[in-house]
Amino acid sequence: MRKLRIIGAACTAAALAATGMAFAQSDGVDHAKADAEFAKFRAEMEDSNPAELFEMKGEELWKAKRGPKNVSLAESCDMGLGIGKLDGAYVKMPRYFADADKVMDAERRIVWCMTEKQGFSFDEIAKRPFASGNYTPDITSLVTFVAGHSRNMKFAVPIKDPKVKEAWEIGKEIAAYRAGPYDFSCNTCHGSDGKRIRMQNLPNLAKPEGAIKGVFGWPGYRMTGGVMLTSQWRMNDCFRQQRFPEPKYASDTVTYLLTYMTATANGQLYKGPGIKR
Numbered sequence: 001m002r003k004l005r006i007i008g009a010a011c012t013a014a015a016l017a018a019t020g021m022a023f024a025q026s027d028g029v030d031h032a033k034a035d036a037e038f039a040k041f042r043a044e045m046e047d048s049n050p051a052e053l054f055e056m057k058g059e060e061l062w063k064a065k066r067g068p069k070n071v072s073l074a075e076s077c078d079m080g081l082g083i084g085k086l087d088g089a090y091v092k093m094p095r096y097f098a099d100a101d102k103v104m105d106a107e108r109r110i111v112w113c114m115t116e117k118q119g120f121s122f123d124e125i126a127k128r129p130f131a132s133g134n135y136t137p138d139i140t141s142l143v144t145f146v147a148g149h150s151r152n153m154k155f156a157v158p159i160k161d162p163k164v165k166e167a168w169e170i171g172k173e174i175a176a177y178r179a180g181p182y183d184f185s186c187n188t189c190h191g192s193d194g195k196r197i198r199m200q201n202l203p204n205l206a207k208p209e210g211a212i213k214g215v216f217g218w219p220g221y222r223m224t225g226g227v228m229l230t231s232q233w234r235m236n237d238c239f240r241q242q243r244f245p246e247p248k249y250a251s252d253t254v255t256y257l258l259t260y261m262t263a264t265a266n267g268q269l270y271k272g273p274g275i276k277r
């Protein structure tokens with residue numbers, strides 16, 4: 001909990017810096033050097049990527065008979081390619097699921113399987129859906145495991161499906177929607193090239209090269225706080241940066257944004273669960 005608050009404080013600072021239009025290009029920091037150092041560090045870390053530990057935990061959870069109905073996800077959960085079929089599933093999501101009559105991203109789909117197939121309570125899962133301190137929710141490990149099965153595959157969100165297309169359109173609108181005390185939208189910080197807040201490059205989510213940066217490496221092991229986090233967490237945290245109320249866990253809003261970003265990154269390579277600053 002404490003660590004989460006520290007991350008929160010950093011975001012407040014980032015948001016305040018942004019209001020002062022401090023998208024500083026010349027803040028005395030050698031960004032090229034800092035970026036290069038981080039890239040080097042990441043390359044070293046990736047040899048022993050901490051995300052792999054969560055993939056292993058997720059594999060156990062995926063295969064275990066669990067929940068009030070005592071079934072495994074492996075024998076009951078369809079991630080879009082058939083029950084138990086995971087290779088390439090993550091890069092083809094969000095997608096439309098007829099059984100739920102919803103477009104779902106991977107995390108939302110796993111939550112759906114946990115509640116519908118295994119009988120877990122949604123409210124229990126939603127109480128503490130993201131990692132903090134030493135706590136990692138099962139859902140995070142499961143998402144990491146599933147994502148690992150799309151390592152080195154290209155994003156191929158089925159955008160031709162009208163339901164997915166509609167989700168993409170709404171996601172695009174949400175990204176442009178300005179409101180809140182600072183009149184920010186996602187695009188205020190992420191809608192053009194070359195913006196940065198303090199040390200962070202802010203990807204332009206409207207272009208494939210930027211969108212891939214937004215979805216690349218999630219779920220990711222975040223060195224700030226030393227926790228494994230999913231792209232659902234990333235969305236929530238950016239809503240907070242925007243001073244919007246945080247969306248309900250696993251809600252349409254988050255799926256729409258993820259559809260917008262992920263489908264915009266279609267054709268780009270996903271390298272698997274990663275490491276984040």
Ligand code: HEC
Pocket residue numbers: 014015018175184185186187188189190197200202203213214215216217234235238239241242257277
């Ligand atoms: C006040 C500026 C601000 C607003 C508004 C904002 N973000 Fe962010 N966003 C950031 C910052 C700063 C980071 C980098 C944080 C970090 O790495 O610690 C970030 C990171 C991200 C990332 C991850 C990028 C990566 O490298 O992995 C995504 C994706 C993202 N934001 C999406 C959004 C979406 C979608 C919205 C609208 C709901 C939004 N952001 C609104 C500032 C903002």
